[in-house]
Amino acid sequence: MELHQKTIHxxxxxxxxxxxxxxxxxxxxxxxxxxxxxxxxxxxTITRDEAFKQAAEADKRLATGKDITALTGxxxxxxxxxxxKGVRTTCGSRMLENFVPPYNATVVEKLxxxxxxxxxKTNMDEYAMGSSTETSFYKKTKNPWNLNCVPGGSSxxxxxxxxxxxxxxxxxSDTGGSIRQPAALCGIVGLKPTYGRVSRYGLIAFASSLDxxxxxxxDVEDCAIMMQVISGHDSKDSxxxxxxxxxxxxxxxxxVKGLKVxxxxxxxxxxxxxxxxxxxxxxxxxxxxxxxxxxxxxLPASPYALAVYxxxxxxxxxxxxxxxxxxxxxxxxxxxxxxxxYSKTRAAGFGPEVKRRIMLGTYALSSGYYDAYYLKALxxxxxxxxxxxxxxxxxxxxxxxxxxxxxxxFGEKTGDPLTMYLEDIFTVSINIxxxxxxxxxxxxxxxxxxxxxxxIGKAFDEATLLRTAYAYEQATEWHKQKPSLxxx
Ligand code: GLN
Numbered sequence: 443m444e445l446h447q448k449t450i451h452x453x454x455x456x457x458x459x460x461x462x463x464x465x466x467x468x469x470x471x472x473x474x475x476x477x478x479x480x481x482x483x484x485x486x487t488i489t490r491d492e493a494f495k496q497a498a499e500a501d502k503r504l505a506t507g508k509d510i511t512a513l514t515g516x517x518x519x520x521x522x523x524x525x526x527k528g529v530r531t532t533c534g535s536r537m538l539e540n541f542v543p544p545y546n547a548t549v550v551e552k553l554x555x556x557x558x559x560x561x562x563k564t565n566m567d568e569y570a571m572g573s574s575t576e577t578s579f580y581k582k583t584k585n586p587w588n589l590n591c592v593p594g595g596s597s598x599x600x601x602x603x604x605x606x607x608x609x610x611x612x613x614x615s616d617t618g619g620s621i622r623q624p625a626a627l628c629g630i631v632g633l634k635p636t637y638g639r640v641s642r643y644g645l646i647a648f649a650s651s652l653d654x655x656x657x658x659x660x661d662v663e664d665c666a667i668m669m670q671v672i673s674g675h676d677s678k679d680s681x682x683x684x685x686x687x688x689x690x691x692x693x694x695x696x697x698v699k700g701l702k703v704x705x706x707x708x709x710x711x712x713x714x715x716x717x718x719x720x721x722x723x724x725x726x727x728x729x730x731x732x733x734x735x736x737x738x739x740x741l742p743a744s745p746y747a748l749a750v751y752x753x754x755x756x757x758x759x760x761x762x763x764x765x766x767x768x769x770x771x772x773x774x775x776x777x778x779x780x781x782x783x784y785s786k787t788r789a790a791g792f793g794p795e796v797k798r799r800i801m802l803g804t805y806a807l808s809s810g811y812y813d814a815y816y817l818k819a820l821x822x823x824x825x826x827x828x829x830x831x832x833x834x835x836x837x838x839x840x841x842x843x844x845x846x847x848x849x850x851x852f853g854e855k856t857g858d859p860l861t862m863y864l865e866d867i868f869t870v871s872i873n874i875x876x877x878x879x880x881x882x883x884x885x886x887x888x889x890x891x892x893x894x895x896x897x898i899g900k901a902f903d904e905a906t907l908l909r910t911a912y913a914y915e916q917a918t919e920w921h922k923q924k925p926s927l928x929x930x
Pocket of ligand 1: 571595616617620621
């Protein structure tokens with residue numbers, strides 16, 4: 443196996459033992475990254491020079507033997523909506539084409555503080571709005587398993603770069619599924635933490651009550667390593683929770699014997715893709731074989747989740763995106779007067795999906811419609827939360843498909859926004875409720891496209907998700923398969 447194909451837990455022992463230097467490792471990854479990037483198109487900005495500087499620093503730290511973690515000297519990718527000091531951060535939008543933040547997001551700061559190396563900023567749907575990364579102003583990221591298919595979204599670049607071994611792990615963000623769905627479509631592991639578990643300081647906001655930052659890894663253990671570093675309270679984010687962070691790696695290794703796994707019938711509707719439902723059911727069988735108890739649970743408000751999400755997320759977005767007015771930062775298109783400058787700037791800076799969301803959200807919040815849409819959505823949000831609370835009185839973890847289908851082809855869903863929104867059907871309720879969710883590879887379609895199993899946990903119980911996924915992963919080979927990087 444080549445160096446860039448390994449996992450973090452495989453290379454970190456060699457780094458610690460000084461059998462391998464971070465500069466050597468970074469060179470192996472960077473060379474491979476640049477070689478396959480014309481095919482994958484996972485990055486908006488590649489930070490080659492900075493990466494080698496960080497690697498040299500990491501080697502100095504490794505030489506002292508002090509303050510070393512599994513991530514010291516390890517190359518990772520960062521979604522291009524996380525602020526990176528001195529490195530352009532575009533959010534996939536023309537609006538921020540020339541935005542260079544003067545500070546690091548807390549999660550970036552945390553990765554740097556343990557000596558991780560950033561290889562660059564990954565492609566994404568514009569302002570994280572989308573499920574295929576096709577709304578990016580910059581490029582179309584390809585699915586490494588079939589270059590004619592989308593990688594999922596909105597963190598498509600972060601998922602594709604890990605799947606294609608261009609980085610050992612990466613950071614993404616998840617507002618309605620943007621970590622879990624691309625993880626499923628690219629055959630890797632992705633975790634959306636509980637709302638409040640990870641600081642959002644320095645994350646360019648889409649929908650502030652739903653956004654969470656989380657990791658992508660080649661396997662469960664690498665995700666646990668990333669989670670250990672990025673989790674925890676931050677005084678710079680008032681919604682971040684002051685709750686102790688467990689030892690994820692230790693917890694992950696515990697058995698699933700006696701664990702109660704809930705299966706919600708609402709997530710296995712008639713007409714669900716056969717390959718997806720079979721793969722997920724087989725995965726549940728495997729957990730049963732290992733001693734988990736399987737229980738049916740009901741989440742009756744689930745059919746409303748997508749409607750609730752597509753009122754709340756655009757409403758919050760319309761408010762968050764009001765700041766891009768050409769005055770403070772970002773694009774400015776001059777006009778005859780200030781109103782004309784505002785509208786020319788926003789007309790030129792935002793793409794069609796972002797404009798659609800701003801219009802939907804502004805409408806839902808406008809007087810006369812506020813009660814009928816926004817307030818109603820908030821009420822149904824509460825009902826959805828109550829369903830989960832009730833289910834979690836009976837079970838420890840809930841298992842469902844991550845996405846309704848394996849990866850689809852470019853252009854297949856761009857014509858009709860509603861078919862694209864349906865892609866989020868199994869993921870949005872986890873953001874609506876703030877609960878943690880993880881996607882782990884659980885199968886392959888006949889056309890060799892990966893399928894993901896979604897595990898949903900109690901609030902702040904990421905440890906049980908990692909434990910369940912790790913137990914499953916140990917019994918399977920899906921995470922060891924490598925994508926073809928071919929068109930099919
Ligand atoms: N696909 C969903 C949307 O378009 C979720 C995006 C996300 O999680 N950032 O809003």
